[in-house]
Amino acid sequence: MTESFVYEALPMRVVFGPGSMARLPGEAERIGARRILVLSTPQQRDLARRVATLLGERAVGVFAEARMHVPVETVAAAEAVAADLAADGCVAAGGGSTIGLGKALALRRGLPVLALPTTYAGSEMTPIWGLTENARKRTGRDSAVLPRSVVYDPDLTMTLPAAVSVTSGLNALAHAVEALYAPDGSPVVAAMAEQGVRDLATALPLIAGDPGDRAGRAAALRGAWLCGACLGATTMGLHHKLCHVLGGMLDLPHAETHAVMLPHVAAYNLPAAPAAAAALRRALDTDDAAAGLAALAAGLGAPGSLSELGVAEGDLARVAGEVLADPYANPRPVNRPELTALLHAAWTGETS
Secondary structure, X not given: OOOOOOOOOOOOOEEEOOOHHHHHHHHHHHHOOOOEEEEOOHHHHHHHHHHHHHHHHHEEEEEOOOOOOOEHHHHHHHHHHHHHOOOOEEEEEEOHHHHHHHHHHHHHHXXXXXXEEOOOOOHHHXXXXXXXXXXXXXXXXXXXXXXXXXXXXXXXXXXOOHHHHHHHHHHHHHHHHHHHOOOOOOHHHXXXXXXXXXXXXXXXXXHHHOOOOHHHHHHHHHHHHHHHHHHHHOOOOHXXXXXXHHHHHHOOOHHHHHHHHHHHHHHHHHHHXXXXXXXXXXXXXXXXXXXXXXXXXXXXXXXXXXXXXXXXHHHHXXXXXXXXXXXXXXXXXXXXXXXXXXXXXXXXOOOO
């Protein structure tokens, strides 16, 4: 019997290649943006200033206060600056935090976004937005938040520290893993996911061994693009729900949380998703996909437990309660005893 599926392609424009940041002015002209606000985190203020210089008269200011998990207070401050400067577009230069802020401005003010990713988070490829208020992260989907163009310049990732590269890459891997067992998956998404995992699993050890490995940097950015596109095309499951709750409730670092949780949720879900497990075994060249993910993370020196990230054992019950109160679609049913066991294993770092 022929498999039935629906695949809706997202309207994404991608500019890829070393030195492609120089093409930003042309991308701005293409979308008709003449008063651009450049966004970044405080740590990437210098990059934001370089972007503003490159854009010349089109740049009206820099807002370098993007924060992890997109707090509503940060969004309000950015909105005020955008209004004061009469901005008609923005460039999000950085990782998931900055691109998340750009999406919030697109959602709330209708500002078109150009994305200049410097990590492997993949947020630039999705219509998913997130906002954190009162320690709770809300997410939603709206095609209005999709960047009009994504400029992937591997040169901008050359100085990304190896440790950040590793956790950011594992975060991207998680997008592909969940897409492989999503209820709205398709052969197209499965092919992208498998190749994205293969690219990252090959590239990240190269980068960990030599952060200046140019081929590794380009391959990792390609893999992150594919994995992000998978997340944008499918429904999130238990892994992302756990990371959203942990991040919003406990203000944990986003990529590190994904890196810790990935092997544990994979071990829980993959027995109920044989096709996903087979794709991951091929991509990772292993006989056991969950163990392969755990070995990859450990070999790269990624954080290995929630306790390393500062989570107290007493926090786990609250996390479980919030996950169960509003669960995401998942290939395997989730109940409190099993979820508690999963969280405790992630807290201690024990993998089977």
